[in-house]
Amino acid sequence: MATPCLRKVIAAALPLRFVDFMEFALYHPQSGYYAGEPTRVGRAGDFTTSVTCGMMFGKLLAHHIAAWHATEKIIGPWRILEPGPNNGQLARDIIHTLRQDHPDLCALLHYVTLDPLPIPLAWQRHHLADLAPTLECQASPVDLAPLPTFVIANEILDALPCRRIQRSESDWQEIYISAQDDDFIEILRPIDQETIPSHLRHSHYPVGYRTEFRDNWHSLLCPLLPTISHGHLLWIDYGFAAPEYYHPARTDGTLRTFHQHRAGEDPITLPGEKDITAHVDFTSFAQFALAQGCDLLRFEPQEFFLTRIAATLPSEPPMSSAEIRQLKTLIHPAQMGARFHALELRYPSHSPSQNPTTLRRLALWSPTS
Numbered sequence: 244m245a246t247p248c249l250r251k252v253i254a255a256a257l258p259l260r261f262v263d264f265m266e267f268a269l270y271h272p273q274s275g276y277y278a279g280e281p282t283r284v285g286r287a288g289d290f291t292t293s294v295t296c297g298m299m300f301g302k303l304l305a306h307h308i309a310a311w312h313a314t315e316k317i318i319g320p321w322r323i324l325e326p327g328p329n330n331g332q333l334a335r336d337i338i339h340t341l342r343q344d345h346p347d348l349c350a351l352l353h354y355v356t357l358d359p360l361p362i363p364l365a366w367q368r369h370h371l372a373d374l375a376p377t378l379e380c381q382a383s384p385v386d387l388a389p390l391p392t393f394v395i396a397n398e399i400l401d402a403l404p405c406r407r408i409q410r411s412e413s414d415w416q417e418i419y420i421s422a423q424d425d426d427f428i429e430i431l432r433p434i435d436q437e438t439i440p441s442h443l444r445h446s447h448y449p450v451g452y453r454t455e456f457r458d459n460w461h462s463l464l465c466p467l468l469p470t471i472s473h474g475h476l477l478w479i480d481y482g483f484a485a486p487e488y489y490h491p492a493r494t495d496g497t498l499r500t501f502h503q504h505r506a507g508e509d510p511i512t513l514p515g516e517k518d519i520t521a522h523v524d525f526t527s528f529a530q531f532a533l534a535q536g537c538d539l540l541r542f543e544p545q546e547f548f549l550t551r552i553a554a555t556l557p558s559e560p561p562m563s564s565a566e567i568r569q570l571k572t573l574i575h576p577a578q579m580g581a582r583f584h585a586l587e588l589r590y591p592s593h594s595p596s597q598n599p600t601t602l603r604r605l606a607l608w609s610p611t612s
Contacts, residue, residue: 249274249515257422258430261510262459264420265404268514272360276515277402280366281330283518292398293479293545293579294333299569301336303552304477308337308393309345310555311475320351321391324384324470326463327399328356329363331371331380337395338374344557354378355387384470392474394467400480400523403463405455407498408434410448415439418453420511427511440527442489454489454496455521460531468535468590476537476588479545482523483584484606489524497522525586526605538589539601546580549573 252274253259253267269276276283293300308323328334334356342349356371358364359382367380381387407418409431417434420427436444440456467476482488488497500507502517510519529539541548553570556562562570574580602608 246274246513246515253420253427253514254422258419258432261407261418261420261429262404264427264511264514265519268510268519269402269404270360271515274515275360276518277363278360278515279362281328281363292329293573293583294329294336294397296572296579297565297569298336298339299566300549300573301333302340302566303549303556303573304333304395305337305340306344306556307477307552308395309341309348311393312345312348312391315391315473317391319391320353321348322387322393322470323352323354324357324387324392324394324467325355326357326394326396326467327402328358328367328380331356331367333395333397334371334378335374338377349377352377353390355384356380357382357384359383384466387470389470389472392471394471394474394476396463396476396478398480399463400478400528401482401520402518403457403459405457405498405521407453407455407496408439408443410450410452412450415443427514429511440485440489440524442485442526446489446491448491449494452491452494454493455498456524457527460528464532464535471590474590475540476532476590478528478586478588479548479583480523480586481582481584482525484542484604485524485526486606488522488526523584525584526607529586529605529607532588533597536591538592538594539597539605539607540587540589541598542584542586542601542604544576544581545583545585546574546576548585549580 249267249271252271253264267275270278272278312321323337325334334354338354341352354377356367356378358367358380364380364382371378371380408415409418414436415434416431419430419432421430422428438458498510498521500510500517500519525542529542533539572578599608
């Protein structure tokens with residue numbers, strides 16, 4: 244990445260809230276971390292995902308989508324919508340499984356990937372061209388007519404830029420990025436206390452406690468909803484419900500960097516050359532989704548979600564040894580099973596009441612409330 248160029252762009256805009264610095268570092272259209280060809284995942288990249296474990300992840304999601312299609316009794320054109328497709332492997336795995344196990348569904352399927360950055364989008368259009376006309380790569384959902392739609396968003400929420408705050412003696416302050424000599428540095432500035440998540444406003448935290456939060460969920464969710472006549476939205480990511488996310492013992496938040504499979508905690512050096520990510524406050528995102536007219540169908544660890552789908556797979560042909568190994572990696576609590584969670588929404592809302600188990604897991608409801 245052209246780090247010197249990006250440093251000049253950032254330096255010209257200082258001082259910046261950390262969330263704006265992170266936006267530059269990840270999504271600057273020429274020099275941001277995600278602006279190049281999508282080759283950073285897998286063993287040769289900076290990090291692994293459920294998709295890079297093998298085709299089993301896509302196979303399970305394809306069967307889950309097929310079950311939704313059958314339950315909804317969909318007749319006519321329908322859509323799978325995938326924001327942030329990276330190298331397109333998940334789309335390839337899902338389409339391959341549907342063609343093999345549910346060929347009748349593919350005839351009227353319109354699979355759309357969304358990536359607003361020009362270089363990744365061009366790469367995806369070239370490398371996924373063999374999946375046409377089933378698949379189309381677009382920069383935005385703005386021109387999509389409403390259809391029955393299943394949205395699959397794998398590890399998208401964690402890449403959304405976040406605000407960082409720190410506890411002082413009397414209140415919270417926001418972390419900004421400034422410069423000293425030729426180096427970027429952190430500085431603290433006042434923040435409107437009412438903009439901070441309620442779990443932080445109404446609890447005691449030690450001086451110096453740092454964490455992060457997101458108030459920009461609309462940038463991901465709201466553009467998708469007009470494309471959905473009715474459907475589900477599945478968000479799979481690493482994160483917690485708010486009480487665990489903002490636990491007093493988590494004194495430095497969850498923000499991390501990744502470069503060549505090495506985790507780090509210095510996000511302001513080498514902008515554009517390493518991934519910057521933070522866990523997802525699923526409670527906050529769920530509250531926002533409810534306000535947009537969604538139902539909360541489930542929130543559970545990936546191990547529970549995928550194990551239940553795996554139990555519905557046809558017994559013939561049996562899983563190969565490779566598929567069994569992949570499944571174990573995806574559901575084992577010590578690997579990806581407990582680290583990732585699945586939040587599934589329905590849009591538009593069908594009922595005034597929500598799943599009580601999901602509400603309880605998200606700390607949005609308790610027997611005493």
